[in-house]
Amino acid sequence: MAGIVIVGGGQAAASMAARLRASGYVGAVTILGAEPVPPYQRPPLSKGYLLGEMPLDRLTLRGDDWWAANGITLRTGTRVEAIDRSARRVRFAGGEIGYDQLALCTGATPRTLPEAVGGTLAGVFTVRTLADVDAMAPEFRAGRRLAVIGGGYIGLEAAAVARKLGLEVTLIEAAPRILGRVACAETADAIRRLHAAHGVTILEGTGLRRLTGTAHVDGAELMDGRRIAADFAIVGIGVAPETGLAQAAGLTIANGIAVDAFCRTSDPAIWAAGDCAAFPWGRERLRLESVGNAIDMGETVADNMLGAGRAYQARPWFWSDQFxxxxxxxxxxxxxxxxxxxxxxxxxxxxxxxxxxxxxxxxxxxxxxxxxxxxxxxxxxxxxxxxxxxxxxxxxxx
Missing domain, CATH: 3.30.390.30 (FAD/NAD-linked reductase, C-terminal dimerisation domain)
Structure with a gap:
């Protein structure tokens, strides 16, 4: 029997696999993760891990022996290239595998700045994966200058870590205020006061014209003509759901991989969970980028793969640690x-x-x-x- 294949190696995938085994499923379970490491927690990456307070072995969601003990095949460093829906097979570099049921837990990808505004200069980083944080970690040395582009939670958390490590930090937000899309003005005011008290310079209502530098970033030029010196930059301007694989396979895409109330896609043999999945919410489709959503959706998919017929009930909750x-x-x-x-x-x-x-x-x-x-x-x-x-x-x- 081909069994269940899960594409993606994050929180949703790990929660789904664990739930399948806990619920008594004895068929084959295979996780295909693009990253070269086992599933791990993402929220501590830009906080405890970057600060050096949480080692790598505490980031991982399950110990190496757990996967084998539970009969789950975990293939890291395996990027799925295509889904053959008619044959029920997925293809990746060097091979392919069949499935009875397939789950897409492909997550989201950070939005980047275009090359024309310096987005491809060396020293410009995004925060999403372990590799991202490992690449930027050597830059976090006391006295260095960091420009953060974007006043959402990712940018603010990065700014807080940098200040704790003794860097000079300037955060640039094009909108009239930080957290403009996700929080009220009162919450934004409280967070702004917190950062000001710790020495972060926040520039609001100020668009970025370009990051400057030849090969390596050396600063930022703003729309109002001001120039900010910087030794490196972090771009935190949101993420986009990773839908390329699903779209190429002909699945319905609407603000992410469209699923029904039970987390099933437009193909009855394929499900989706986590940051990539857009589920019904009133008259709209909603995506939630949170640990809680990834866990709950992953477990809902596992239950429904086994015939539960349980509608997903979103219980949104989030958190952010700053200073x-x-x-x-x-x-x-x-x-x-x-x-x-x-x-x-x-x-x-x-x-x-x-x-x-x-x-x-x-x-x-x-x-x-x-x-x-x-x-x-x-x-x-x-x-x-x-x-x-x-x-x-x-x-x-x-």
Whole structure:
């Protein structure tokens, strides 16, 4: 029997394989991962790993012996080149393999700057893989100058690590403010204050004209004519879902690899999970780029491969570590029309739409995060006035 083949070697793939075995599946399970290393955690790459606080052996999701003990064939350094849907086979350099069911966990790829604005200069990095971080790590030496392009979470986390290691950091954000697409102005203000207190220079509403240098980057020229000196640069301007393989195979693409409520693609023998997969969310298709989503989708696919018929229920949660602060996020703030700010153990910002709670950002406030997450997941009705006036947030759960 051909069994189950999983393309991609990240969190979704590892969670799916583990769930298949835990659920009693005894057929062949093969993971084809493009990277030359076993599945590992990505969030610590730009934080603990880059700081030298988390060694490589703590990054990996499973020990080497676990894969063999569970009868899972893990093929690292194997980039799938094509899917033959009619023959149910996938092809890679040096071989091919058949499948009964196929899962695409191909993740996402960082957006890069074009060559015309210096994106291909030496010393320009993105943050996605272990190889990316290993390549930039030697640049992180005290006194060096870093230009960060992009004021999202990746850019801000890289800026925080660089400052902790004693670098001079300038962050350039073309939009009017940092975190413009993902957080309210109140959250952005709190994060900006945090970075300013630690010596990061943040330039907002300032577009990048180009990175300068001949062979190696030596600075940045801004749209307003200012020039910033830099020894290297990190580009954090978002990611794009990795859909090339699926598109070439004729699968439906819509904001990612389109799946139904059960995480099945337009081919009934092929599933998708993680950053690459776009699932139904109201009248739209949503992709979630988070560890929680990768785990939950991976496990949902495993269950449904085995006949569970279980619709995927997204429970969005995220986090970001910057300096001494942990930002925890529950829910999705899309379409909010009101924000309630609270001071507690730290700070929290509660998003509402037409009086209904959508999401909460909790900065060094785990109690607010816990309460908000439970309220959102239980769909418990709570008003902005109740959140603003509650002496004890836990009372809102009763």
């Amino acid at each position: 001494n602060a942990k930002l925890q996020i529950a829910g999705l703030n899309t379409g909010y029309d009101r924000v309630v700010s609270r001071a507690g153990e730290g700070e929290s910002f509660w998003y509402f739409r037409e009086g209904a709670l959508l999401a909460v950002d909790a900065l060094n406030d785990p109690r607010a995060y816990m309460v908000g997450k439970r309220l959102i997941e239980s769909e418990k009705s709570v008003t902005p006035e109740q959140v603003a006036g509650a002496a004890d947030l836990k009372a809102l759960l009763r």
